[in-house]
Amino acid sequence: MPSLIDIRRRIRSVKNTQQITKAMKMVSAAKLRRAQDRVIAARPYNAMLRRMLSNLAAAVQGLESVAGNPLLAHREPRNIQLILITSDRGLAGSFNSNLIKAAQRFIEEHPGANISMETVGRKGRDFFRKRAHVSGEITGLKTPQFSDASALAAKLVERYEKEEIDAVYLIYNEFKSVIAQKLTISQVLPVELPSGEQPAGYIFEEPPEVLLSMLLPQFIEGEMFRAMLESTAAEHAARMTAMDAATSNASEVIDKLTLYMNRVRQASITKEIIEIVSGAAALE
Secondary structure, rough: OHHHHHHHHHHHHHHHHHHHHHHHHHHHHHHHHHHHHHHHHHHHHHHHHHHHHHHHHHOOOOOOOHHHOOOHHHOOOOOOEEEEOOOOOOOOOOOOHHHHHHHHHHHHHHHEEEEEEEEHHHHHHHHHHHHHHHHHEEOOOOOOOOOHHHHHHHHHHHHHOOOOOOEEEEEEEEEEEEOEEEEEEEEEEEOOOOOOOOOOOOOOOOOHHHHHHHHHHHHHHHHHHHHHHHHHHHHHHHHHHHHHHHHHHHHHHHHHHHHHHHHHHHHHHHHHHHHHHHHHHHHH
């Protein structure tokens, strides 16, 4: 049976841990609010880009010049570039493990393809560093900037145009709410034009095919930036939920240890009383 000193030491240790988890929850809640605002502000831009691409797709339907656009070219996916967006830090529940498992399943589902990975975040980089071919990494993104997404998108576009890669896939957590994140696997390249049933009646200053070639790289940049923002917001939400659960579990552990300490103390007092009574009885 542990001594009272050991039990008190354990209770003090759990209380210290509880203070840490409570502070981390409050920090994540503050960061989540800012990250959520950035996500909500970025979504209309991507929605408008998709709408413009849909209108352009209807306007350029059937043109041979559009079929020759390198970003629309479909090839047999022998060389696949996988973009995995994880976090730099842990203590976020199953946020990173679900992403890593999804990347592993993706690799298993494409056994004949040569898959190279571009990791965003230390957790994904550390896991796949010795398990897959990591062609590039981005770490230390506390607040994603558009310049980071633009540089990554430019690298992917250049490699795709040179036919070094045949397809680009993106794996990240999409922010839905504080308690829900959606694991998303989306194809970035080749770009799938939204279906446009009929032209919107716009008068284009430039030829539609020229506008389309200008918008496609911007669309890829926007998708990368939105994925980074969604992942950041989902990370803070997952960490806030995990730290809240850890704080509640710490309270339960403290209650159980306190109850156990009282029982041990009561047993010790009872034992001492019995020893005193037995000693007094022996002297009579």
